[in-house]
Amino acid sequence: MSIKLENVTYQYSPDTAYAITALDHVNLELRDGEFIGIIGHTGSGKSTLVQHLNGLLKATEGVIYYNGQNIYDKDYDLKDLRTQVGMVFQYPEHQLFETTVFEDVKFGPKNQGLDDKEATLRAYEALEKVHFPTDYFDQSPFDLSGGQKRRAAIAGVLAMKPAVLILDEPTAGLDPKGRDEILDMIAEMHKKSGNTVILVSHSMEDVANYVDRIIVMNDARVAFDGAPKEVFRHYKELETMGLAAPEVTYIMQELQAAGFPVSVDATTIQEAKEEILKVFR
Amino acid sequence: MLRDITLGQYYPTDSHVHEMDPRTKLFGTLIYIIALFLFNNVLGWLVVTGFLILAIHTCKVPLSYMVKGLKAIVMLLLIAAAFNLFLTSGTPIFTIGPLSISDVGLRNAGLMTIRMIYLIVGTSIMTLTTTPNQLTDGLERSLHFLNRVHIPVHEIAMMMSIALRFIPILIEETDKIMKAQMARGADFESGGIIKRAKAMVPLLVPLFVSAFRRANDLALAMEARCYHGGEGRTKMKPLQYHGVDRVGYLVIFIFLVLVIASRIVYPMLMGLIGV
Amino acid sequence: MSFIEAKQLVREFFRRDEEGNIEGVQVALDHVDLNVEQGQFISILGHNGSGKSTLAKHINALLSASEGTLYVDGKDTADPMNQLAIRQSAGMVFQNPDNQIIASVVEEDVGFGPENIGVPSDEIWQRVEYALKSVGMWKYRTHSPNKLSGGQKQRVAIAGVMAMEPKCIILDEPTAMLDPNGRKEVIRVAHELNEKKGVTIILITHYMEEVVGSDRVFVMDHGKVVLSGTPREVFSQVDVLQKYRLAVPQATKLAWELQQAGLAIPSGILDREELLEALKACR
Numbered sequence A: 001m002s003i004k005l006e007n008v009t010y011q012y013s014p015d016t017a018y019a020i021t022a023l024d025h026v027n028l029e030l031r032d033g034e035f036i037g038i039i040g041h042t043g044s045g046k047s048t049l050v051q052h053l054n055g056l057l058k059a060t061e062g063v064i065y066y067n068g069q070n071i072y073d074k075d076y077d078l079k080d081l082r083t084q085v086g087m088v089f090q091y092p093e094h095q096l097f098e099t100t101v102f103e104d105v106k107f108g109p110k111n112q113g114l115d116d117k118e119a120t121l122r123a124y125e126a127l128e129k130v131h132f133p134t135d136y137f138d139q140s141p142f143d144l145s146g147g148q149k150r151r152a153a154i155a156g157v158l159a160m161k162p163a164v165l166i167l168d169e170p171t172a173g174l175d176p177k178g179r180d181e182i183l184d185m186i187a188e189m190h191k192k193s194g195n196t197v198i199l200v201s202h203s204m205e206d207v208a209n210y211v212d213r214i215i216v217m218n219d220a221r222v223a224f225d226g227a228p229k230e231v232f233r234h235y236k237e238l239e240t241m242g243l244a245a246p247e248v249t250y251i252m253q254e255l256q257a258a259g260f261p262v263s264v265d266a267t268t269i270q271e272a273k274e275e276i277l278k279v280f281r
Numbered sequence B: 001m002l003r004d005i006t007l008g009q010y011y012p013t014d015s016h017v018h019e020m021d022p023r024t025k026l027f028g029t030l031i032y033i034i035a036l037f038l039f040n041n042v043l044g045w046l047v048v049t050g051f052l053i054l055a056i057h058t059c060k061v062p063l064s065y066m067v068k069g070l071k072a073i074v075m076l077l078l079i080a081a082a083f084n085l086f087l088t089s090g091t092p093i094f095t096i097g098p099l100s101i102s103d104v105g106l107r108n109a110g111l112m113t114i115r116m117i118y119l120i121v122g123t124s125i126m127t128l129t130t131t132p133n134q135l136t137d138g139l140e141r142s143l144h145f146l147n148r149v150h151i152p153v154h155e156i157a158m159m160m161s162i163a164l165r166f167i168p169i170l171i172e173e174t175d176k177i178m179k180a181q182m183a184r185g186a187d188f189e190s191g192g193i194i195k196r197a198k199a200m201v202p203l204l205v206p207l208f209v210s211a212f213r214r215a216n217d218l219a220l221a222m223e224a225r226c227y228h229g230g231e232g233r234t235k236m237k238p239l240q241y242h243g244v245d246r247v248g249y250l251v252i253f254i255f256l257v258l259v260i261a262s263r264i265v266y267p268m269l270m271g272l273i274g275v
Numbered sequence C: 001m002s003f004i005e006a007k008q009l010v011r012e013f014f015r016r017d018e019e020g021n022i023e024g025v026q027v028a029l030d031h032v033d034l035n036v037e038q039g040q041f042i043s044i045l046g047h048n049g050s051g052k053s054t055l056a057k058h059i060n061a062l063l064s065a066s067e068g069t070l071y072v073d074g075k076d077t078a079d080p081m082n083q084l085a086i087r088q089s090a091g092m093v094f095q096n097p098d099n100q101i102i103a104s105v106v107e108e109d110v111g112f113g114p115e116n117i118g119v120p121s122d123e124i125w126q127r128v129e130y131a132l133k134s135v136g137m138w139k140y141r142t143h144s145p146n147k148l149s150g151g152q153k154q155r156v157a158i159a160g161v162m163a164m165e166p167k168c169i170i171l172d173e174p175t176a177m178l179d180p181n182g183r184k185e186v187i188r189v190a191h192e193l194n195e196k197k198g199v200t201i202i203l204i205t206h207y208m209e210e211v212v213g214s215d216r217v218f219v220m221d222h223g224k225v226v227l228s229g230t231p232r233e234v235f236s237q238v239d240v241l242q243k244y245r246l247a248v249p250q251a252t253k254l255a256w257e258l259q260q261a262g263l264a265i266p267s268g269i270l271d272r273e274e275l276l277e278a279l280k281a282c283r
Helices: A046-053 A078-084 A101-111 A116-129 A146-158 A176-193 A204-208 A228-232 A235-240 A247-257 A269-280 B022-038 B042-059 B063-071 B074-087 B103-129 B132-142 B144-149 B153-182 B193-199 B201-224 B243-272 C052-059 C080-089 C106-116 C121-134 C150-162 C180-196 C231-235 C238-243 C250-260 C272-282
Strands: A002-012 A020-031 A035-039 A061-066 A085-088 A164-168 A196-201 A213-218 A221-226 B092-096 B099-102 C004-016 C022-036 C041-045 C067-072 C090-093 C168-172 C200-205 C216-221 C224-229
Touching: A002 A046, A020 A046, A020 A061, A020 A196, A020 A221, A035 A046, A035 A204, A046 A085, A046 A164, A046 A196, A078 A085, A085 A146, A101 A116, A101 A146, A116 A146, A146 A164, A146 A176, A176 A196, A176 A204, A196 A204, A204 A213, A204 A228, A213 A228, A221 A228, A221 A235, A228 A235, A235 A247, A247 A269, A247 C250, A247 C272, A269 C250, B022 B042, B022 B103, B022 B132, B022 B243, B042 B103, B042 B243, B063 B103, B074 B099, B074 B103, B099 B103, B103 B132, B132 B144, B132 B153, B144 B153, B153 B201, B193 B201, B201 C090, C004 C052, C022 C052, C022 C224, C041 C052, C041 C180, C052 C067, C052 C090, C052 C168, C052 C200, C080 C090, C090 C150, C106 C121, C106 C150, C121 C150, C121 C180, C150 C168, C150 C180, C168 C180, C180 C200, C216 C231, C224 C231, C231 C238, C238 C250, C250 C272
Parallel strands: A035 A196, A035 A213, A085 A164, A164 A196, C041 C200, C041 C216, C090 C168, C168 C200
Antiparallel strands: A002 A020, A002 A061, A213 A221, B092 B099, C004 C022, C004 C067, C216 C224
8 A cells, every 4th residue: 555656747837938847757655654744845846746646636747656556547536546645735715615614524525425424424523533622513614713724624634534644734824832733633643543644844843743754845856755864964955945954953963063972863852852961961 | 727818917028019008008909809890801801910910029928828818718719600600591501411501601700700819819918018007007097087977987997907916816726726625526527517516616615705805805905005095196107108109009090091991992992803 | 102102902803693783702902001112123922813913903003992092103093084194104014925915016016005195106116116125126026926935925015015114014924824935034124124224113923933033022812912021031931932822942942941951051042052052051
């Protein structure tokens, strides 16, 4: 079970003077159960990349295999792929439309052809998973706060029971506490279900605490791919890409340079604290 | 896709047409549209085509860019042409089953297609070379007399220019909403008319909600920048005629005369050669 | 008198049911006192819904208070006659870069404000040039705003306010929708305007790292100013800030954690350079 990209290239308005290459021969394997962060600045190709994973965009070149099957085969069911690879877009405002939150979450399951009873069950389960307060089930989705809208939108995709969940900038526009709450919730879900989760973000600090693997996109290509601490070792190169490693990385690097016997692999505040305290004990 | 619609999108470059006063261009476009429906023979067609080529050449906007805007309306053109082709009575020259094409139908379909294409290309030159603000300034000044009958010309012009600015933003947004709903299994492409209309709800509701929110934000932002209607406003780019406009008006005038002349001269020519 | 002087400012929003009866009252501003001097760089911190944007809209006379007084540049914001003058001297930049740019060409958008207040054409051009140069967007003057990045759009919006020759600019979460680069760009420009042109800046944000260079920081929660002081004074209260749903920058957080663990690190570390110095001093 995996998603495999082979030489995937994507161009906007190909064969014209305005052609823009958004993906340039990308090779990747996203294994089952991984918690992945895809990082890049605006225009690096990260959003284009994830829209290929559920077939919303079709590669101009290259092949994508989902569980070994070529998704560009003529008889491949793309609609089914989209329920297998669920995707939540950046702004919940782009998908919420029903009169109540509950009805809105049922939209996905109903599109899968499930009957009302099953859809209701799925909606209930999904809203529970994202810790959506029961009191607001019958509220209009437009009256919710930013964080709750985000939860409703994520539930709307979860209700289809996807095997892979992609979240494009799930914390945009939230305040820091709201951001942490959403990320904690996603991490908890990943732990419980063991499903593949892909977080798309432009912030290293946000994802460093959560994911097992970071893929850095730059100029339509994969620049780095590995565990957070491996990727952050390239903090100088990351800077030239308009990205910054978490501040902790800089602190540890500078401490080491100043002669402190610390390891530079700490990526979270907790790890850094323990590293530094070791020196002083 | 949706992004390819170039209609109404300003194309910045340096050309004499860009330099012209929007009123000149508005007047020229008006005369051009009238001429499109005035010409009825080959001679007239040549004059109109000549004018169009001249305009395209002087405005320095790549032809491919203009033609891209046509793609969106190809279907519309084909349907309209088909109606003209098959449903016009006259001497049949070609028959397939119950359908027949008459000589008049063929002529009408041809004329109509030419007129539609010329109309779109010609008017798009106007919007390609004039910023929406200039365009609305031009309209505001040209239609100023309507103020006397209590038509709020300034407000209408302001609304138009804002609408033009938001078209590309809303198109992009539509694209995003469509994708977000498709990711939830929505299907915009298959099914009958009723099913398709129903499928539009998840697209239209978020679009409207967002458009209203934008309108609200924008109103606030305009107020914060001291906007209070047209009263006491000055212009950053006040409209002023220059030399290029004099040439423009002259060309437009000659063009109009030639088109009218074509209607008179052509039958005379035909008479001379005895057709 | 201070440039901005708010005394016991209260603002209530009424929630109404379908018949228009009042269902509930939401207190967005709860007896706020605020003084800002000309030329200061002020930050207002708070989580979403803390009332900070409502306060900003009062300073720009877009909203009027239920109770209390607010004077901006010596003028009473409650008097409708002062509205235009107040909006001109205290301009405002909003969160969403797309929803505040009116024109389809950068320079025309910057000229929109001066046009509204009746500045003669020649002078508008001078002001537009001055404003665009002061935010570093002069070479983009003939571009379409749709082709610009988020940070660039916000700089255009700031130029649009600068062209009105304001004494003060209120930035209402100008970075909330931007990526890290755009964020830095906007904050840098705000500091430049403050230092070089002497413009009073009121920055409203929920990112603590953006307030480091401020003269004074106010923290809002539930419509009240709950904390105020220099950045160092505010940053030293990490536990209190977390209670108000704010995220402390990593360097500050780490310093605080180490301090709690018994290291002799001073309170209110603002950035990683300070942390480094403090750790060196510890050794």
